[in-house]
Amino acid sequence: MKVGVCDTTFARVNMGAAAVDELRRHASVAIERYTVPGVKDLPVAAKILIEERGCDIVMALGMPGGKEKDRLCAHEASQGLIQCQLMTNHHIIEVFVHEDEAKDDKELAWLAEQRAREHAENTVKLILRPDALIKEAGTGQRQGFEDAGPARH
């Protein structure tokens, strides 16, 4: 089993390193790291990781800025990642943290690392322990900030 981890130099936190560390805590898998400049470079990096470097699943980590133009770039990058999943029939776990989700640098650093770690756990579950995800269905999981929990009536 091989997991691809692609991340960006634009991000203000080393999200790829957090993902790799967490993947290693949860599974004995080969890891292929690929760092690109920005989020719009992630789709082709993910495709190369799957098609040329033999990855079974990929994490794509990025930190778009908080302005409207950044939101547009993030949306375009997401579209590319979705297209890549459909072209390759492989999951790509998108791990984006928008800079304006956090109130200051300290919270941003915490959020980016925590979201990367929690999605790394999701990645391992998807490829090795799918039953663990079935058990969590409908439980309002979130990555980073607190889980929303299930809605009750």
Ligand SMILES: Cc1nc2c(=O)[nH]c(=O)nc-2n(C[C@H](O)[C@H](O)[C@H](O)CO)c1C
């Ligand atoms: C890009 C993004 N990604 C995630 C994610 O992967 N996991 C998560 O729990 N939350 C994410 N968010 C923030 C949510 O859209 C939402 O604002 C928060 O979960 C608060 O409910 C955002 C904005």
